[in-house]
Amino acid sequence: MTRTGRPRSTAADAAILRAARELLVERGVGGASIEEIARRAEVSKVTVYRRWSSREALLAAAVESSAEGLPGRTHREADPAELDPDMTYDQMTALIESALPQAARTLATPGYRALLAQAFGSRFTHPGVMAAYWDNHILPRRRVALPVLRRAVTEGHLPPGTDVEALLDMTVGALLYRLLQPGDITPEEMLDHLRRVYRQAGLLRS
Incomplete structure (x- = not known):
């Protein structure tokens, strides 16, 4: 039987994730409660819980949602199906090469770096998020x-x-x-770093 009802609001999704990202950077994991996220996103707590079953899952998705432009990322959450375990080495290196410029811009963004720091810093204080x-x-x-590597x-x-x-x-x-x-890092510096790392690892052709 096909379920009917109110369609899910992508605007609410985006507002919730944006609020969670902002609060993570401003206040850390401890200050990013469901109540505060819902208040900033201007939605109800019920709306938040309809989308994410726990605060930990929401905060993890918030960090992930800031990584648009990196290989295998989607707008809202990770979708590993975008990466094919049967791809060839040439396809893998081509995927990495094509993704590097946008990846460098994303990784050099201060907000993304701050979110990563909060996520990894929560390993002991809020282990559920990590x-x-x-x-x-x-x-x-x-x-x-x-x-693919094997x-x-x-x-x-x-x-x-x-x-x-x-x-x-x-x-x-x-x-x-x-x-x-x-310290800051420019997209150009980040791109150079990415190329050197992947080349050294044998994951780029040149």
């Missing part, structure tokens, strides 16, 4: 990337015996290390 972000947004992409080793694109899990960890770690450093 757990939701990890389970819903990081692990799904990791599960897609690993078989196939790249088998086909000779990466050195024999490459530990692809360590390679992925080091690549992401190098990006986070730069993002969490003090």
